[in-house]
Amino acid sequence: MSKVLIVAEHDGITLNASTAKCVTCAHAIPGAEITVAVCAADASAVATQAARLQNVTNVVKLENPANVHALAAVIAPQIAAIAGPFTHVFGPSTTFGKDLMPRVAALLDTAQISDVMAVESATRFRRPIYAGNSILTVEVDVGTKVVATVRAASFEAAAAGGSAAIESVAAGASLPTHTRFVTVSAAKSDRPDLQTAKRVISGGRALGSAENFNILYKLADRLGAAVGASRAAVDAGYAPNDLQVGQTGKIIAPELYIAVGISGAIQHLTGIKDARTIVAINKDSEAPIFEVADYGLVGDLFTILPELETLLGK
Numbered sequence: 001m002s003k004v005l006i007v008a009e010h011d012g013i014t015l016n017a018s019t020a021k022c023v024t025c026a027h028a029i030p031g032a033e034i035t036v037a038v039c040a041a042d043a044s045a046v047a048t049q050a051a052r053l054q055n056v057t058n059v060v061k062l063e064n065p066a067n068v069h070a071l072a073a074v075i076a077p078q079i080a081a082i083a084g085p086f087t088h089v090f091g092p093s094t095t096f097g098k099d100l101m102p103r104v105a106a107l108l109d110t111a112q113i114s115d116v117m118a119v120e121s122a123t124r125f126r127r128p129i130y131a132g133n134s135i136l137t138v139e140v141d142v143g144t145k146v147v148a149t150v151r152a153a154s155f156e157a158a159a160a161g162g163s164a165a166i167e168s169v170a171a172g173a174s175l176p177t178h179t180r181f182v183t184v185s186a187a188k189s190d191r192p193d194l195q196t197a198k199r200v201i202s203g204g205r206a207l208g209s210a211e212n213f214n215i216l217y218k219l220a221d222r223l224g225a226a227v228g229a230s231r232a233a234v235d236a237g238y239a240p241n242d243l244q245v246g247q248t249g250k251i252i253a254p255e256l257y258i259a260v261g262i263s264g265a266i267q268h269l270t271g272i273k274d275a276r277t278i279v280a281i282n283k284d285s286e287a288p289i290f291e292v293a294d295y296g297l298v299g300d301l302f303t304i305l306p307e308l309e310t311l312l313g314k
């Protein structure tokens with residue numbers, strides 16, 4: 001039987017939605033028994049949320065003052081120390097998981113499967129390569145522990161309704177001293193998180209300045225949306241790089257994606273492949289974004305956006 005250990009992503013208070021998506025992925029493995037590991041200084045609140053996810057059997061709390069900040073170098077040895085009985089160890093393909101899981105794989109002396117987008121069996125998985133242009137099927141030797149990151153955009157979050165058992169475990173791993181927390185500098189925003197937002201409005205090079213991005217921020221607030229950006233807009237300094245959507249930015253799957261003045265380069269499209277409805281605003285009717293858009297508005301964004309704002313204001 002498959003026993004899957006999922007490393008919870010959280011901020012010490014709230015479980016990140018990416019964990020519930022890992023649960024859905026793990027549940028696709030026939031007969032999988034799912035355990036969620038919560039590493040924290042005080043894991044109680046997050047463990048309670050994880051225990052409520054459907055199809056989770058156990059939640060283990062790894063409590064240690066060193067876990068107050070989610071440092072991959074500190075968490076990895078603890079996960080590796082408890083991974084023995086598990087056939088699979090999963091983490092989300094977010095910044096947190098991409099930092100952590102290769103370390104876990106290395107400590108377990110195995111290779112990592114990155115960006116699992118579909119499960120074919122306990123040992124066969126599909127993942128995108130070449131910016132999503134090809135899908136690779138990878139097979140792990142039977143008996144090899146599977147360490148993987150799960151492409152959150154490819155799975156729905158597991159619903160609430162479970163009642164898993166919660167227990168505390170002592171990892172007993174010796175923790176490294178070479179890495180320590182110094183400071184965190186994160187953009188503070190009242191807008192929804194780009195990676196989990198249901199609606200996202202993104203701007204491209206055509207916005208022309210950081211000042212003009214304010215038009216998008218205003219619209220986003222009206223729509224209850226997160227703001228994203230193309231790499232060209234980020235490189236030009238119009239938007240901070242944590243807003244970048246695409247192959248080298250964030251992979252997102254909102255219900256609504258509005259691309260404003262974005263051409264639709266393949267590296268950008270790979271980040272929005274799983275968006276449910278795509279709206280494109282572009283003055284060039286031949287722009288590749290229109291090939292993937294469900295709705296297209298051909299015209300100057302500086303005319304269309306104020307009109308949209310007026311409409312929403314009514």
Ligand SMILES: Cc1cc2nc3c(=O)[nH]c(=O)nc-3n(C[C@H](O)[C@H](O)[C@H](O)COP(=O)(O)OP(=O)(O)OC[C@H]3O[C@@H](n4cnc5c(N)ncnc54)[C@H](O)[C@@H]3O)c2cc1C
Nearest residue numbers: 204205206230231232246247248249261263267268283301
């Ligand atoms: C290895 C690699 C990784 C990359 N990763 C990413 C990534 O993660 N994310 C990403 O986005 N890109 C990425 N890129 C860059 C990508 O190839 C494109 O260069 C980039 O996406 C283009 O951004 P853009 O659409 O904003 O700009 P452009 O391609 O310059 O497009 C601007 C668009 O705006 C339209 N426009 C101009 N003025 C107006 C107006 N007034 N009103 C309406 N429309 C207007 C134009 O018709 C055009 O279609 C990557 C490239 C490489 C090589």
